Amino acid sequence: MLTDILQLFVAGLATGGIYALAAIGFTLLWQTSQTINFAQGEFVMLPAFFVLIGMGFFGLPFWAAALIGVAVSIVTLGLMFKKLMVDPMLNHGVLPLVIATIGLAILMKEAVREFYGADAWPFPPLVAATNVTVFGAALAVQSLAVLGISVAAVTILQLFLNKTRTGRCMQATAQNPTVARLLGVPVERMILYTFLINAALVALASLLITPIYLAKFTNGELLGLYAFIAAIIGGFNQVRGAIVGGLVLGVIDNFTAVYISTQYRLVIPLLFLIVVILFRPQGLLGRVEERTV
Amino acid sequence: MRLSKLVLAVLPLMFMSGLARADVKFAYVGEISGSIAVSGGNFRDGVILAVEELNAKGGILKQKIELTLYDTQTNPGVARAQMQKAIDGDPYVILGPIFSGNVKVTMQMLQQAEIPHIIGGEAAELTSLGDAYLFRTSFGQQIGMPKIANFIRDELKAKTVALIWVNNDFGKGGRDRLIKELGARDIKLAADVSSESGQVDFAADVVKLKAANADVVFVYSNEEECARIMREARKQGLKGPFVGDTTLLSQKTIELGGDAANGAMGHVGLTADAPLKQVEEFKARFQKRFNYVPDHNGLKGYTGVYAVKYVTEKIGKFERKALASTMHGLTITPEDEPGILIETSWDNNGEIDRISFLAEVVDGKQKITKILPKIRK
Amino acid sequence: MTRRRTVAVGIALGVSSSFLLVAPFLFKPYGIFILSTWAVMTVAAIGLNLTLGYAGQVSLAQAAFVGIGAYITAFLTTNGWSFWPICALAGVACFVIGWGLGYPALRLQHHYLAFVTLAFNTLVYLVFRNEEWLTGGIYGISNVPRPSLAGWSMNGAHAFYYFCLAVLALVASAIWWLIRSPWGRAFVALRENPIRAQSLGVDTRRYTLMAFALGAGLGGIAGALYAPLVQFIDPTPFALGLSLNLLLMVVVGGSGYFFGPFLGAIIAVLLPEWLRFAQGYYLMGYAVLVILLMVFCPTGLLGLADRLLTSTAKAAPVAAPEVS
Numbered sequence: 001m002l003t004d005i006l007q008l009f010v011a012g013l014a015t016g017g018i019y020a021l022a023a024i025g026f027t028l029l030w031q032t033s034q035t036i037n038f039a040q041g042e043f044v045m046l047p048a049f050f051v052l053i054g055m056g057f058f059g060l061p062f063w064a065a066a067l068i069g070v071a072v073s074i075v076t077l078g079l080m081f082k083k084l085m086v087d088p089m090l091n092h093g094v095l096p097l098v099i100a101t102i103g104l105a106i107l108m109k110e111a112v113r114e115f116y117g118a119d120a121w122p123f124p125p126l127v128a129a130t131n132v133t134v135f136g137a138a139l140a141v142q143s144l145a146v147l148g149i150s151v152a153a154v155t156i157l158q159l160f161l162n163k164t165r166t167g168r169c170m171q172a173t174a175q176n177p178t179v180a181r182l183l184g185v186p187v188e189r190m191i192l193y194t195f196l197i198n199a200a201l202v203a204l205a206s207l208l209i210t211p212i213y214l215a216k217f218t219n220g221e222l223l224g225l226y227a228f229i230a231a232i233i234g235g236f237n238q239v240r241g242a243i244v245g246g247l248v249l250g251v252i253d254n255f256t257a258v259y260i261s262t263q264y265r266l267v268i269p270l271l272f273l274i275v276v277i278l279f280r281p282q283g284l285l286g287r288v289e290e291r292t293v
Numbered sequence: 294m295r296l297s298k299l300v301l302a303v304l305p306l307m308f309m310s311g312l313a314r315a316d317v318k319f320a321y322v323g324e325i326s327g328s329i330a331v332s333g334g335n336f337r338d339g340v341i342l343a344v345e346e347l348n349a350k351g352g353i354l355k356q357k358i359e360l361t362l363y364d365t366q367t368n369p370g371v372a373r374a375q376m377q378k379a380i381d382g383d384p385y386v387i388l389g390p391i392f393s394g395n396v397k398v399t400m401q402m403l404q405q406a407e408i409p410h411i412i413g414g415e416a417a418e419l420t421s422l423g424d425a426y427l428f429r430t431s432f433g434q435q436i437g438m439p440k441i442a443n444f445i446r447d448e449l450k451a452k453t454v455a456l457i458w459v460n461n462d463f464g465k466g467g468r469d470r471l472i473k474e475l476g477a478r479d480i481k482l483a484a485d486v487s488s489e490s491g492q493v494d495f496a497a498d499v500v501k502l503k504a505a506n507a508d509v510v511f512v513y514s515n516e517e518e519c520a521r522i523m524r525e526a527r528k529q530g531l532k533g534p535f536v537g538d539t540t541l542l543s544q545k546t547i548e549l550g551g552d553a554a555n556g557a558m559g560h561v562g563l564t565a566d567a568p569l570k571q572v573e574e575f576k577a578r579f580q581k582r583f584n585y586v587p588d589h590n591g592l593k594g595y596t597g598v599y600a601v602k603y604v605t606e607k608i609g610k611f612e613r614k615a616l617a618s619t620m621h622g623l624t625i626t627p628e629d630e631p632g633i634l635i636e637t638s639w640d641n642n643g644e645i646d647r648i649s650f651l652a653e654v655v656d657g658k659q660k661i662t663k664i665l666p667k668i669r670k
Numbered sequence: 671m672t673r674r675r676t677v678a679v680g681i682a683l684g685v686s687s688s689f690l691l692v693a694p695f696l697f698k699p700y701g702i703f704i705l706s707t708w709a710v711m712t713v714a715a716i717g718l719n720l721t722l723g724y725a726g727q728v729s730l731a732q733a734a735f736v737g738i739g740a741y742i743t744a745f746l747t748t749n750g751w752s753f754w755p756i757c758a759l760a761g762v763a764c765f766v767i768g769w770g771l772g773y774p775a776l777r778l779q780h781h782y783l784a785f786v787t788l789a790f791n792t793l794v795y796l797v798f799r800n801e802e803w804l805t806g807g808i809y810g811i812s813n814v815p816r817p818s819l820a821g822w823s824m825n826g827a828h829a830f831y832y833f834c835l836a837v838l839a840l841v842a843s844a845i846w847w848l849i850r851s852p853w854g855r856a857f858v859a860l861r862e863n864p865i866r867a868q869s870l871g872v873d874t875r876r877y878t879l880m881a882f883a884l885g886a887g888l889g890g891i892a893g894a895l896y897a898p899l900v901q902f903i904d905p906t907p908f909a910l911g912l913s914l915n916l917l918l919m920v921v922v923g924g925s926g927y928f929f930g931p932f933l934g935a936i937i938a939v940l941l942p943e944w945l946r947f948a949q950g951y952y953l954m955g956y957a958v959l960v961i962l963l964m965v966f967c968p969t970g971l972l973g974l975a976d977r978l979l980t981s982t983a984k985a986a987p988v989a990a991p992e993v994s
Binding site for chain 2: 011140216222
Binding site for chain 1: 917
């Protein structure tokens, strides 16, 4: 019984690390440019296919393909996404961009299905696919790697945002773009940086997650939703919150599946989200947002 | 161009158009996108391969087959619209759908239009709704499940089963049937775990299966999920034996599951890995044409088209009602028609009767351990 | 409304109404089925437009209300009840449920409300799928009959199409009257500046709740039409995808414009069908078109038309309150 609980807890943390990686960039985009990216799940699904094409079509070794895949992702999912889709719609409120990203999600999914295939493909792991036993609970080294890298990414990001000049400029942009502009912060460039960072993060997430998930065009569907929820639970205006949100979500998901019901598993994270929204709207780690009248 | 030359050029065309053959229309209405795009895609490619082979030899009764594809998006509302569109095009037969919900939503229209439909759906009830124009291309779940239940009782001598199933109409239908068959054989269900289609993380589910401490673990899900379940089970030390039906033992599951897939046993209704010459040759042709290995849905689509070809040539004309009535109670052997691959019979409800196989996954390959006979000889 | 605008609207209405009336004689049964689907989806979109476009509340639960309406209708009509009271029942039931959901939920800000409605939609979908004793579960309810009016059956494609069209016209007229009434003006005041509206004595809470519940009720009526249209009800169509699709319809058509839902439904229902010639690429083409539409006219098609027609400078578009 105790090993079961430990097993579930540890597995929940591992999955939670996955949600957190997807949630980090999501939070960043919202903070700096009020962008809700409904295609975030598909953003995580796609880079793996860039790598597979690199290996299969161009015959590159895995490491080369992975690096090129990340680079291509940063250009397409970061630079092009911002320039072609977000910029024209920035001043028209949240909804048009939401609809456009819904369209983008469909486009990415169908493109992969049509041009690559509807099947699932195995994906080479970054770390070996072995297990370790921790107090009687089996844990994949891959899962530990995901968890470790997620935490490392958040830490590095926090350091960047707080300790470097560019980072602080990005924070200023997030809090109040008008004032930031008045103070000489190159606001447009800061926003661009957040998109590039998001693209790099999702590419990294893709490389870590796809060996476990297998490469399939439907990968993004549930992941996007869970990233959303993790970001909100953690606190939409705090990057640190994404990690906490993801881990909490992963663990809760696992425990409710075993002890409550697998048939209603999908709704539990949502109910938890509602509870958080009702009683602590700024999220577990977030700061209270002031509203201007 | 001078007028005389123009007339000379056009005349033979006019002559030829008088001789032109009318094409016979086939329509595929199936799941090209949506949640079971893989199955629908396989079925479609089997149909395409068969149509291309037939057209290369001149078609059916000297008429070439004109195939149109319609995508149901695995959504009954869309399926109904697409089926209506297909019917408007006046096809000879309809191939598909594969998703049982889509079969149900379109059955009524097809019966009214009196168009034979050769389906891929496996839900048990489809052949008991009185549709005289419906024909299966693989067993209904009510035929496969008793066979596997017998295997569990007789060969594995198990008294308890822990079941994990995917929560869509394929998984639920199989689960409901299996529970009935197990109950009739005094085998208890120790765990009843449902998973979502497309689920990735099975840690919680495997914990539940372990806690059940059953003699046998029955895995009934799509190929990817079967692979993930087996991996997670291997990781957590869930012992098995693992039993399934068709999907657990397919080539795709083995490829995705790697080592974890070894040792799985079960019943296979139709498989591209059957140790029969015609099936092996079909698999090679399919792989050459489409660059991937077919699953059982590819066989279903392929044999469906050849069944129509054989019966049409038997009756000598393109008549839908005659096609349907001839197929009831018909048996086609590979000697009659090589394209049927395995001897197949249909009863008066359109239900299929064929040999099937018991298999085991050994060393990364599906090995047939026993051939189960047809129900009626 | 400027003179140009009135004339333009009049012409557009005249042309489209005549087309709609004549359509069954121009198309095969498939085309008529698609047009009937369009009519049903427009009813649901009108409901969402009321909630979102006029009252400014982001709801992702509209699919759940369509589903509830559809299941009520399917369940009762297959058990022999007549369609007409069921249709009303579906609308009222969804209105009540909408009220019940809105009461606590509308205290929240925009994007939070979206999540609560998202959760509600998922929960309702799961109930549809899991509770086999009530809804037939994953197996669904088959052979839903089409309604008949005084012995005249609407089984045929033409008859049922005119029936859908009639309901759409009724609903549209009712909402037109509502928007023109003092109620409607209160809604608009709510959307433009809730705090100012409150300071003028408008009970924001009540009106927002009313808009939300009405939108839900209309979703229920759309569901009551959907059941006899498709004649087979299972949980798949009522998942989150439909809510997002309806949201798309409202925004693409022009959120807050009366005819927005009509246009949006044309885009969402008819466009994929027109694109089907592209075989496997049709969904991609559809997605690209939606993205382009949003990039070039973020205020929707009618927003664009508005800009082209009005000679004076356009006021700020309807959107979430901007951070100043």
